[in-house]
Amino acid sequence: MHVTDYTNASRTMLFNIHDLDWDDKMLDALDIPRAMLPEVRKSSEVYGQTNIGGKGGTRIPIAGIAGDQQAALFGQLCVKEGWRKTPTAPAALC
Numbered sequence: 001m002h003v004t005d006y007t008n009a010s011r012t013m014l015f016n017i018h019d020l021d022w023d024d025k026m027l028d029a030l031d032i033p034r035a036m037l038p039e040v041r042k043s044s045e046v047y048g049q050t051n052i053g054g055k056g057g058t059r060i061p062i063a064g065i066a067g068d069q070q071a072a073l074f075g076q077l078c079v080k081e082g083w084r085k086t087p088t089a090p091a092a093l094c
Helices: 005-008 026-027 068-075
Strands: 003-007 039-041 048-052 058-062
Touching: 003 005, 005 039
Parallel strands: 003 039
Antiparallel strands: 048 058
């Protein structure tokens, strides 16, 4: 499975956030084949499943993708409309 979500794809600067698709002009300019890029989907949907315990084991859905800064919004309880957070790079904490 080679999948990402809209927010992570947008960070590459190769993704057109208006069309919600890879930007062919950028790909052509940088000679990047579209086929090497992941499929882009919504952040919360079932992407696939994993098995715990091997064949016949418990199947657990893989049902969400979030980048570190996007996930941090939930970890810092920044969940109401209009609320913001200030991201810091990990190096800023050293």
